[in-house]
Amino acid sequence: MEGLYMARAAADEGLSVKIIDTRKEFGGQLLQGQMFFLDEAKDGSGTSLLQGRVKELFTGFKGGSIRKLPEFENYVQTKLVGTIPVASGIQIEQIDTVTETSGLETVKAITYSVNGSSKIIQADYFVENTDHAALSSRLKATPLPSSNSFYGGKELEFMAAGLMMKFKNVDWAKFNKEFNGLSAADKTKNYGGGYVNESFALGLTGMTNRFKTSNDRVFLRGLNALNQGGGQVAINALLVYKVDPSDPESIKEAVELGSKELPGILEHFRKSIAGWEKAELGDIPTYPYIREFTRYETEYVLKPSDMLGGSMHWDDVSIAGYPLDLQGVSFVKWGIQMGIPDKYGMPLRAFELKNYSNVLTAGKNVGANVVAYGSARIQPNTALAAESIGVILGQIHGNKQLRELNEADMKELHQYLAKTYKIKLTGVKGTNKLTNWSEEEIVQLDEGKIVFASYKPKKK
Template sequence: MKKFLSGIAALMLVWMLSACEEEREPIKKTAMNPDKPDVVVIGSEIEGMYLARAAADEGLSVLVIDPREKPGGQLIQGEMLYLDEPFAEGGKSLLQGKVKQLFTVYKKGEIRKPEQFQAYYRTLTEGIPIVSGISITNVEIAGGAGTAKKSIRSISYRTKDGQDKTITARYWVENTDFAALTSRLGLKRIPGIETVFTSTKEKDHMAASLMMKFRNVDWDKFRKEVGRLGKKEIEQKYGSETTVTDTFTWGFGNVGARFTPSSKEVFLRGLNTVNQGDGEVLINALLIYGVNPSDDESVRRAIENGKRETERIVPHLRAELPGWEHAELNGFPNYLYIRDYDRYETEYVLQATDLMGGAMHWDNVSIAGYPLDLQGTMEHTWGERKGVPDKYGMPLRSFLPKGYSNVIIAGKNVGASAVAYGSARIQPNTSLAGEVIGIMLAKTTNEGGLSEVTEKEMNELHRYIQKKYDIQLSGVKGKNKIENLSEEQRRQFNEGKLTLP
């Protein structure tokens, strides 16, 4: 009976999300040549699937080839279901487009559990072929002589059943969490978190996480008991900024600090918690260091380490938190939440001063926000927040690999410095960018494609997107919160050597 009801809920969710969209003219689509689609997306992370959905809805043929065994990445396989919302200063939400629809039902509590997110994910993938478990065997690159841009002519890959295939396309999209495509293009790596936090490694990355799942939690007791304490008592017992609402928690840094990890490879930070209902709770707090998402064995080891550590954390939470006295494990995700890996130079690399200065760009594809939140490394376990911007623009050029005419990057591959990445990486920021770029791929009339779009053409695209999709990308102003910084202070801030209040 429970599975039946979950199925009904999933169907209702798909209906609700479809009903949220404005009526659109039916799009005349042609059958896709599987060897020559318009757009090939490598990887199935949700940010790139917004791009795929938008491009398909605008009439392009789209194919997804995914190196992972199952689709959905961090959201579906990693069950990273604690969604962060970007706000401008003053508390105004910056959500727009399809990702806003997701947050609307999420905040209402109508979508919280894995099967409900899976139903939502299917609304993005419907009608788009996904080939899972592939491995790229060759990338054929053309051009690049003199000042001409390079382009990808074809990609060859092997399916999980051993078939070798070669495909061509107008556009190629990097949408993995380990740079499966862009690492093959001869691009320069953007310096990473090792330039901000002292590291003995030549290159380093922010920690990954294994989401922790629990059941038999009395959330009402949890909320009331914590809320009964005064602010000073809460800070002393649980840590600064500790908050428990009907649906979420944040803070609880002292709870993490009082836990003794089993090794230096794992760490319990403050608890970002979501109430999934029926006594089920999900926590984003267990950091796992040194994970290489391009190495299957590294991922496997990290998941096993995370499972063992989660088992050790259960009695700690029972002892620390009211309402958690009978908490039990509720299974484990199939995959990790990968925050950070190698990123490669784009036509424009966002800097921390762009974000804190509220910079807007003629080729905006997203209006973004969120604190510059740098999660920890093995040698700097707690991480650091470098500043809190108002809002800022994300330009198309930060999603175009430097020197390439027909390659686009999505999601966490965004072209941003190590410090700027702390904010730019947040899912709604790059999900909106993905949707906007998908629309632009279909609507640009420039023979050179998006890499040669002019400011005049971009203005027309912005008008079209605002009229049809109610997404505003121009005429937006962000507050400059660093206008009093000297040039030397700006340099230090961009390098992560200066933290703003």
């Protein structure tokens, strides 16, 4: 949904916007994948970094008014899509481009088919907002290395996808009370530790580790569980490896592999978790939660040192923060955390496809190397960037192109964002956690050869 923030902001700024969707069913990760456990962006002291329209979503989420599918659907339709036209189930037939005198490529038009009819759409800007690079993969763009390169795999592979688990008839009050009534030793013995309150449950990895899946491509990790109310619970914990979102058969297989494990997981939870004795399976999403697919080089590619160094940029469109959280792959099932930044800026250039004058990226298509992507990929980070870019497009329309913007232009645009939308992108300082690092060590960090949390810099 991250790109919808750009669409909404651009439309509200007076631009003509249309959404063309290669999926037959609208809503992707949030509505089709039902990935309802939302990760909040915070700085190193735990202070929320939420700004812009996405802040309203998180306010409803944390307060309990936006936790179930109909509530998310209503939010997306009323707050984001509105009257913006949407064409779902389209197939791209042709992309017309020209090479400018500057050497940049410009997309002039896209020909697509929908319901048997062929249509042509022209636009000043086109935005890649799919989880399977529907547009970028057909352009002269350079792929960025994916997770297999970090973990040492030779075959292309991405971070594990996930199948959201839905349960009903859960007595969450009992779960919360009995878990928090245990001594620390008993929490460790029964659940392997963890955290539970009236809304969320995190971890409990000792309990989940006792469940063994029937297929090596599926793995039950620690819980990210959401109390949706009324006995309903949504959990992000079931990983499925080797999923290719560009292949419909791979998507179908991922859902089938995950679904096959659910009866066993239900029985395990009934026996292992207080308050789950009478739990039942809820509906099964028809689409997996895709964390990663092939991304393409942008004008600026974020690195771990940008994040851990607290870097800010003249053209920032988001102030972001989140651990560098890399989920696992099939041959390294547990992922790794490569460090926790304070906060950092995400520049406009990280959302401009390299060598193209008018192709932007949104959401998980952000320009970040394989390690930095662990933080950059988080929804609030890129949702704020998308909204800022949408506003900027509206403000410069008819006057300048994005690539013509200079520091003075951005200063004015930042002021407009602050005054009109209360989005603050300047005057923010992130803690530099790399002050004692040598240039060589920083290069190794950016290449994924150093795990920040366990490394002691040699230079003092």
